Amino acid sequence: MTRSVPLIIVTLGALSAFTPLAVDMYLPALPALAEDFAADAGQVQLTLSVFMAGMAGGQLLYGPVSDRFGRKLPLLAGALLFVAASLGCALAPGLDALIGLRLLQALGGCAGVVIARAMVRDLFAPQEAARVFSLLMLVTGIAPIVAPLIGGYLLTWFGWPSIFVMLAGTGALALVAAQISLPETRPAGGRLTLGSALRSYGLLFTDRNYVGFALSNGLSMGSLFTYIAGSPFVFISLFGLPAEQFGWLFGANACAILMAAQVNRRLLRRYGAASLLTAGSAIAAVAAxxxxxxxxGGAGIWGIAPPLTVVVAMTGMVLPNGVACAMASQGERAGSAAALLGSLQYLCGGTAVTLLGLWPAGSAVPMATTMAACAVTGFTTRLLVTRRPAP
Structure with missing residues (x-):
């Protein structure tokens, strides 16, 4: 490999950041969307849950395609779709149209998530891959820090459509960077059929460790996306926090994820990824x-924020270790394994957000309870389903 490894990691991180950008940048606009489209919180949250459904389903397509036809072409095609759908969101005339375009946006953006993971698996050994995934979280972690801040100011100055214009521009820059800096890590070969794709996924479902690590990761993602979907209404609508200040609070929690990911990277020099995954899951469950x-108990913002930050921060430890453990033994099926892993994450996330939308609004209890259900179940899954040490 002749290209710069740091440059490859930064580019893969930027492509993986499509998801946090597409979710976090428009979070401050959720109450405004509800007002503009005369919808309630549950209806507006469908723009999040359908995005997650698109992320879940789209990855199942990109995985086998990238295993058969190479990584780079599907990656570039997905980035292009993301750019086009983002521009469509900016022009959406109503909530139904926005929901449909968010689905297309997700189908494009998920290419970066799944193929970035497969490329890391192609290039690095398992324990080193866990450290690389932690570095990717450092790159992608910048997105949730700055995205709500940018989104809040764009909302104030230009209105919510400007947020999606910004997403389209960011996607276009990432597309150019991918074309220039990324090598092809898996040359095209073989023939893709529905049967071969289903066989790959079937084999993954028979791997108990893979399923256990993937579900543990997915439930952690469910907790994270519950926070993402619920926090604007809790902090802005319930506690009266201005949109701009919410961006700073959200950014602080994103910094906590970054710190946990980088502590995890250092701890990997002494401890295995599976052990650190268990520790992170346990801390998240207790804090939730x-x-x-x-x-x-009716605690205000200063009572809710500390344990919430701990739960959110632990995703910086759970996600990179869970991905590395799940992908460790999936060499020939790396694309399909990354796709199914990501699909389960967003299926869990979308389900959690949908369930959150069914709760009556008016307190922080729905968000807290849904997060706790995900965190506790994720920790239990890690203990009961996986059965042998992983790297």
Whole structure:
């Protein structure tokens, strides 16, 4: 490999950042969308849940395609679709149109997520891959720090359509960077059929460790996306925090994820990824239960924020270790394995957000309880389903 490894990691991180950008940048606009389209919070949150459904389903397509036809062409095609759908969102005349375009945006953006993971698996050994995934979280972690801040100011100055114009421009820059800096890590070969794709996924479902690590990761993602979907209404609508200040609060929690990911990268020099995954899952579960108690007790913003930050921060430890453990033994099926892993993450995330939307609004209890259900179940899954040490 003749190209710069740091440049490859930065570019893969930028492509992986399509998802946090497309979610986090428009978070401050959720209440404004509800007002503009005369919709309630649950209806507007469908723009999040359908995005996650698109992320879940689209990755299942990109995985086998990238295993058979190479990584780079599907990656570039997905980035192009993301750019076009983002421009469409900016022009959406109503909520139904926005929901449909968000689905297309997700189908484009998920290419970066799944193929970036497959490329890391192509290029690095398992323990080193865990450290690279932590570095990717450092790159992608910049997105949730700056995205709500940018989104809040764009909303204030130009209105919510400007947020999607910004996403289209960012996607276009990432597309150019991918074309210039990324090598092809898996040359095209073989023939893709529906049967071969289904066989690959079937073999993955028979791998107990893979399923256990993937579900543990997915449930952690469910907790994270519950926070993403619920926090604007809790902090802006319930606690009266201005949109711009919410961006700073959201950015602080994103910094906590970054810090946990980088601590995890250092700990990987001494401990295995599976052990650190267990520790992170346990801490998240305990903190989420504390969050439920505080929310049920009517705690204000300073009571809710600390345990919430701990739960969110632990995704910086759970996700990179879970991905590395799940992908460790999936050499020939790396694309399909990355796709199914990502699909389960966003299926769990979308389900959690949909369930959150069914709760009556008016308190922080729905967000806290849904996060706790995901965190506790994720920790239990890690303990009961996986059965042998992983790298």
């Amino acid at each position: 239960l504390v969050l439920v108690v505080f929310a049920a």
